[in-house]
Amino acid sequence: EVSIPEKWRTAERLAQRFFDLRKPVHIYYFGDLDPKGLLIPESAWNDIFKWTVAIINRKDKGLAYHADLSFERIGINEDQIGELDIPENPERPGTYQWEGLDDAQAESLISKTSEKLDLEAFELVKDDEEDI
DSSP, rough: OOOOHHHHHHHHHHHHHHHHOOOOOEEEEEESHHHHHHHHHHHHHHHHHHHHHHHHHTTTTTTTGGGHHHHHEESSOHHHHHHHOOOOTTTTTTBBBBGGGGGHHHHHHHHHHHHTHHHHHHHHHHHHHHHH
């Protein structure tokens, strides 16, 4: 589970990115396909989304930016198991771990996401993160 302070810090960072760039903020998630891997990111995003919107609305006097914040689970998803021949977790049948992907499988999922990126904004954020 993601702690409340970590979720709050994430909401603050997302709001700040929005203010800095004035562009939509998209979160692309890569994780395990198991009960926790499905529940934790969705639960965390629900809080982070609400708090980010609240920060943005407070600072921008009530303007709503809901459409400019999005979360998308990129993988591992059910349809990718057969498509990429992802191995099942031998310790927990019916579950699949990100760590179980080989480099080619991971690259396939990641490269699909890179096509969606605003590379100019990505580079700005990356440079800022490296300074932290």
